[in-house]
Amino acid sequence: MSNLQVSLVELIRRTSAEIPEDVHKAILHSLEQEKKGSLASNAMAIIDQNIALARRKSQPLCQDTGSILFYVHTPVGYDQIQFADTAREAVKEATKKGFLRQNSVDSLTGRNDGTNVGIGAPAFHFHQHRGSELEARLVLKGGGCENVGAQYSLPNEDLHANRDLDGCRKVILDAVLQAQGKGCGPGILGVCIGGDRATGYELSKTQFLRRLEDRNPVPELDALEQDILMTSNELGIGPMGFGGKTTLLGVKIMAANRVPASFFVSISYMCWAYRRQGVRLNATGEISDWLY
Ligand code: SF4
Numbered sequence: 001m002s003n004l005q006v007s008l009v010e011l012i013r014r015t016s017a018e019i020p021e022d023v024h025k026a027i028l029h030s031l032e033q034e035k036k037g038s039l040a041s042n043a044m045a046i047i048d049q050n051i052a053l054a055r056r057k058s059q060p061l062c063q064d065t066g067s068i069l070f071y072v073h074t075p076v077g078y079d080q081i082q083f084a085d086t087a088r089e090a091v092k093e094a095t096k097k098g099f100l101r102q103n104s105v106d107s108l109t110g111r112n113d114g115t116n117v118g119i120g121a122p123a124f125h126f127h128q129h130r131g132s133e134l135e136a137r138l139v140l141k142g143g144g145c146e147n148v149g150a151q152y153s154l155p156n157e158d159l160h161a162n163r164d165l166d167g168c169r170k171v172i173l174d175a176v177l178q179a180q181g182k183g184c185g186p187g188i189l190g191v192c193i194g195g196d197r198a199t200g201y202e203l204s205k206t207q208f209l210r211r212l213e214d215r216n217p218v219p220e221l222d223a224l225e226q227d228i229l230m231t232s233n234e235l236g237i238g239p240m241g242f243g244g245k246t247t248l249l250g251v252k253i254m255a256a257n258r259v260p261a262s263f264f265v266s267i268s269y270m271c272w273a274y275r276r277q278g279v280r281l282n283a284t285g286e287i288s289d290w291l292y
Contacts, residue, residue, distance in 0.1 A: 004285030005090050005285075006285075007287045008086060009099075011279050012094040012100060012138065013058060014290075015277040016054075016061065016099050016275060019054075022211045025213075030044055030186060030239075033246060040238040040245070047239070060098075060099065060100060060101055061275060062184075062271075064142045064143055065101050066142040066275070067140070068116065068123065068138070068140060069138065071127075071138075071206070071209060074127070074128055074129070075128070075134065076130065080126050083136075091115070091116050092117055095116045102114040104117070104121045106118065134281045135291065137209055137276070137277070137291065138276070139209070139275065141270065142273055144182065144271060145269045147183065150171075150174075150178065150267050152267075153263065154171070154265060167263075168193050168265050172224075172228050173228065173231060176237070180247075181240070182241070184271035185237065185241065185271065186238075186246045186248055188248065189207075190205055190206070190252050191252065191267050192264075192265075193264075193265055194255050194258035194263070197264060199256065200256070204254075204267060207252035208252070208268070208276055209278075210252050218255070221253045221255065226251075228248075228251045229248055233245055233246060249272070277291070278291030279291060
């Protein structure tokens, strides 16, 4: 096995079994906030036990492997085809070792060949950069939470949402309401204002690459993120929809250019099993740094 494949298997193992530190911190904080003995507090305690068990046993945090999404920044001239081939082999190997549950099926036949590899799976998002090192980030995006993602086209008459930030706020809060009791909350929202239907969703997922504690450098978006987080947590939906103070752990919003005729707000919902990791690799494919 090449150095690169060994590194990618380890990236997959750690992404699948170990919740990132920033997410764990947010979960522990919300556990403290919930009333002792409440359903919400018990749900958060079970989530915390699950996190500890998965880490100890190097086993998947959740039985749903989710969509396997690679975000890769490569030096100019790097062989991306070779990377993708190696990453597919790494996914097969990680699946064989039990780091990923066999969870990818042919959409027409429903057949599961047990490898987690197929058309469009895993998915790759390549970008070139001027640096000399390769950065590979991985997100495992659960299916239950993917089902409650939503895309709104503004204006939306039913919600009285116009083509402005207040309109965006209304539809984002509507998505939180629609997701209640589904999607394995507490959730994290990744939102893109603008773009087209495809890029809007794609860019909304890049927001999951941000750390939970970071702040948006765009003041209007930062204010909207804080507002949605606070307002959602006052709705009383709570973990798994059991009631309580923790409906969301974080909200991350970006804006992309759009054409004047369209105004989409694309919302991706991440469940508590927020599996995201990243590595910096040296020229020989060994891990030089963990990114989270
Ligand atoms: S939505 Fe998340 S926590 Fe729920 S089953 Fe899927 S991966 Fe697991």
